[in-house]
Amino acid sequence: MLKIILAGWLGLMLTSSIALADNAHYKIVTGPERGTYIQIGADLAKWVAEPVGIDLEVMPSKGSAENVQRMRFEPGVKLALVQSDVYQAYVDMANAGNADAGQAIRPLRLIMPLYDEEINFVVRADSPIKTINEIKDKNISVGLLGSGTAQSANTIYHLMFGQPIADQNAQHLSNEDALAALIVKKIDVAVIVVGQPAKLFTDMNPELLQQLRLLRVDPNAPESARAKQTYFPATIHTASYPNWLKEDVPTFTVKAFLVTYDYGLRDTVVNLDRFAESLCTNFDNLQEHGHPKWKQVKMELPSLGKGWQYYAPVEKHLRACVARREAGMTTAAPAQTADKAPVKSNCTDEARVLMLCK
Known part of the structure; x- marks a missing residue:
């Protein structure tokens, strides 16, 4: 029993x-x-x-x-x-x-x-900036605090130029808001980390999309060599955005x-x-x-x-x-x-990006 x-x-x-x-x-x-x-x-x-x-x-x-x-x-x-x-x-x-x-x-x-994931450096179509190593001291949207884009943008900038983005030049905008700010000339560059093809671009109004352009990696620039300490070369293909890109664009990537x-x-x-x-x-x-x-x-x-x-x-x-x-x-x-969120202390730029500060 x-x-x-x-x-x-x-x-x-x-x-x-x-x-x-x-x-x-x-x-x-x-x-x-x-x-x-x-x-x-x-x-x-x-x-x-x-x-x-x-x-x-x-x-x-x-x-x-x-x-x-x-x-x-x-x-x-x-x-x-x-x-x-x-x-x-x-x-x-x-x-x-x-x-x-x-x-x-x-x-x-x-x-x-x-x-x-490709790191997209976006500018206005009429921007004088042609390559990624030319973004020093520009007004840049680096992505929202807490985003991977913010980490990548800050890290790659520091690698290339040996200094952080100046506070007055860093804008923490969403991807959509960053593209809108570019079009109305409130910022110079938008850094967007996203895998191709991204709905952010494929769903965008074609007329607005034509007002934007991607920056290229200059393989001969010393800044590009320094960026390769952490990031790997990649290509954004015309096949991903056939209604936007006329040729492939070399850039960097993150896993x-x-x-x-x-x-x-x-x-x-x-x-x-x-x-x-x-x-x-x-x-x-x-x-x-x-x-x-x-x-x-x-x-x-x-x-x-x-x-x-x-x-x-x-x-x-x-x-x-x-x-x-x-x-x-x-x-x-x-x-x-x-778990209770940790008490925030000793706030630095990097800690703020990683959401370790208020």
Whole structure:
């Protein structure tokens, strides 16, 4: 009788656990509503989460730095999209002794690298500026505080010119507001980090779009060589914007990563394992039916730099997936009690961009 009771109890617990897993409701934080990140998030929700019973809500955001903060402190956020230079900036600040940065980044884990995002330097069509190394001391929109664009714009400017953008020259505008400000001549340059083709440009009024132009990298400029210390050469193709570009435009790029938290709670681990298996199973669907950027994504887990770690349970599944493909085969955080945001102190320009200051 005791065995029968225990068997029934275990069966009930297993059924409840499966039901809980099947009804999982998670969030992924992405980026602006007309950017690439939010489309990548929607693809993951449709082609990866949905087939295994995970309701993945796609949340817009300012961008990568805000995503790190929300991944760390907002209940229900289990996944985030983060630029590599933003992630590295948190790691560097944590290693330098910034406790707030350490608290934000150290529990985060990578699922896998995704694709490269192009850094677009936009000017008016009649601007005398032709190349990226000519933007020194110009009035520049660097993106909203908390966005990956702000981190990239500030980092690449500092690399090129050996100094930060002067406060009076830095405007923290959204992508849409930055393009509008360009057209009415309130700023000289708008820096926009987005994967091509971006709805920001493809959905734009054609007449307004013709009033804008992209700056090119001058491969012979010493400023370009310094930018390559962190960023890689890339090309914005005419095929991405056939109604705008007359020729390909050389620029720089930054890598996007899919990020999670170092979860230990069983139900969350189980759900993320299922997510990983579905990512493997449906990877070809993502590349065929998702945003064109998925065609650049490889099912691989390259070695990581110091301070970067993969999420171990998912890593195991994805490495097995990688091996199969190479062989020709194809809940809440531990209590996820929304940690209290850290007390803000010692505010610097970099800390402000990473949302470590008020």
